[in-house]
Amino acid sequence: MEYVYAALLLHKAGKEIDESSVQAVLSAAGIAVNESRVKALVASLDGVDIEDAISKAAAAPVAVAAAPVAGGAAAAAGAEEEAPAEEDKKAEEESGMAGLGALFG
Numbered sequence: 256m257e258y259v260y261a262a263l264l265l266h267k268a269g270k271e272i273d274e275s276s277v278q279a280v281l282s283a284a285g286i287a288v289n290e291s292r293v294k295a296l297v298a299s300l301d302g303v304d305i306e307d308a309i310s311k312a313a314a315a316p317v318a319v320a321a322a323p324v325a326g327g328a329a330a331a332a333g334a335e336e337e338a339p340a341e342e343d344k345k346a347e348e349e350s351g352m353a354g355l356g357a358l359f360g
Contacts, residue, residue: 258296266305
């Protein structure tokens, strides 16, 4: 994640996102630099419009905000499903206890 933050910081500063600049930002932050990860990041950002990617990501929380509403309905349905499971668990425990009673019997 630090590598992406370094790239975003460089972009915000108007600097070129290349291997040496990403390494410099990470080193300045006191992070041990993995050169292969830096190379992979720079290669993956080649040809990417970062402003466009940021604007698309900024629109995503609107869709995520609607998810808890649907998730709440699913959780309520899940709670209804758990009730029979608890009853099954109690019946299973009781049958297990009956088996123990036969041992001491």
